[in-house]
Amino acid sequence: KIASCRYFSSYAKPGAYRYGSKPQEASALNRKPKKEKAWTLMRDCEFLYGVQPVLSAIKARKRRLEILYVQKDINTDQKERKEKIDSIVSEYKKASGEKGPLIEYVDTGRLESMVGSERPHQGVVLEAEQIFLEPIDFLEPWKPKSSDELPPLWIALDRIQDPQNLGAIIRSCVYFGVNGIVPTEDKSSPLNATVSKASAGALEWAPIFSAGNFGRFLRDSKENGWRVVGTAMNPKTTIPAAQLKRDKPTILVLGNEGSGIRSSVFSICDTLVRIPSFTDKVDSLNVSAATSVLLYQLSGLSDEGPKK
Numbered sequence: 001k002i003a004s005c006r007y008f009s010s011y012a013k014p015g016a017y018r019y020g021s022k023p024q025e026a027s028a029l030n031r032k033p034k035k036e037k038a039w040t041l042m043r044d045c046e047f048l049y050g051v052q053p054v055l056s057a058i059k060a061r062k063r064r065l066e067i068l069y070v071q072k073d074i075n076t077d078q079k080e081r082k083e084k085i086d087s088i089v090s091e092y093k094k095a096s097g098e099k100g101p102l103i104e105y106v107d108t109g110r111l112e113s114m115v116g117s118e119r120p121h122q123g124v125v126l127e128a129e130q131i132f133l134e135p136i137d138f139l140e141p142w143k144p145k146s147s148d149e150l151p152p153l154w155i156a157l158d159r160i161q162d163p164q165n166l167g168a169i170i171r172s173c174v175y176f177g178v179n180g181i182v183p184t185e186d187k188s189s190p191l192n193a194t195v196s197k198a199s200a201g202a203l204e205w206a207p208i209f210s211a212g213n214f215g216r217f218l219r220d221s222k223e224n225g226w227r228v229v230g231t232a233m234n235p236k237t238t239i240p241a242a243q244l245k246r247d248k249p250t251i252l253v254l255g256n257e258g259s260g261i262r263s264s265v266f267s268i269c270d271t272l273v274r275i276p277s278f279t280d281k282v283d284s285l286n287v288s289a290a291t292s293v294l295l296y297q298l299s300g301l302s303d304e305g306p307k308k
Helices: 051-060 079-095 108-115 163-175 193-198 214-223 287-299
Strands: 045-049 065-071 103-106 124-129 132-135 153-158 180-183 227-231 250-255 271-274
Touching (some): 045 051, 051 079, 051 193, 065 079, 153 163, 153 214, 214 227
Parallel strands (some): 065 103, 153 250, 227 271
C-alpha cells in the first residue's frame, strides 16, 4: 500500500525537474532487496535513511512524504536512539495533517532490504519524493538594503561526482549561510539519499538551484556585477585565500575532485584563489575540506558571530 500525495515540494514547479536525470519510468526506480520482500517505490521517490536526514526532511517540508518505516525491535538499552526515533515519529504525526500519518513498524532486516545492509539506517527509513530543483538562468544585480549588509555568496559546483564530497560541501554551505548552490547538470552526483546522509540532513535545508547552462549562468551573473572566484593551486596565477574579502557579491566555483575546474570555466573567473600549504608532504585538500576553509574566510564570522 502506498500513501497518497500529501506534501508538495516548493521546488516542484511547472518546468522544474529532478537534478541528475530526466524523469524515469516507475520500473527504473524499483529496488530489489537481497532477501525477504521486494520493496517497490513510487515514481520519483527514494528511501531516506538515518535519524538526521529523516528528521530534517520531515521538518523542512521540501519533499512529498509517503511512508515512515520504524524499527520495532530496538533494544531497551538503546535509550538514546529510541528517544530520537520517538521524536521523529512525533514530528511526522504533526506534519501529516488531517489525513494522519502512514507509519509501519518493521524489523531491522526489512529496513536493510530497503537501503542496503552497509548503510546505517539507525532504525528509521522514510519513503519520500526525490529532490526537485528550481531552474535559474542568472543572478540579478545585488541591491543592498543597508550600507553594512553583507554581500551575498553563492557556490557553483563544477562536476562534483562523489556523493560523500557533495554531501559534506552542502553541509558546510548550510552551516556558513551560503545564499545559493548551483551544481552542473552533467557529470555530477545526483542529489540522492546518500548525499542527504553525508550532509547530516543539510540537503533538506539547502537552497540548491539548477542552471541549464553552467557557463552562461556564470557569465550572465558576472555581467550583473557578480564576482566569479575560482580555485586553483598554482601560486603564480592565484592569490592566497586570506586576501579574499567579502566586499562584493561573489560566486565561488569549486571543481571536480580529480581534474578541478574546466578550462572553459576558468576563463570566466575574475580571480583565482589557493589555500597555502604548511608542508610539502601534502599538496592539496579534498574539495569538501577546501570548501569549508574558503567559506569560513568569506563568511564574515568572528568570535562575536557573523557580521551584519
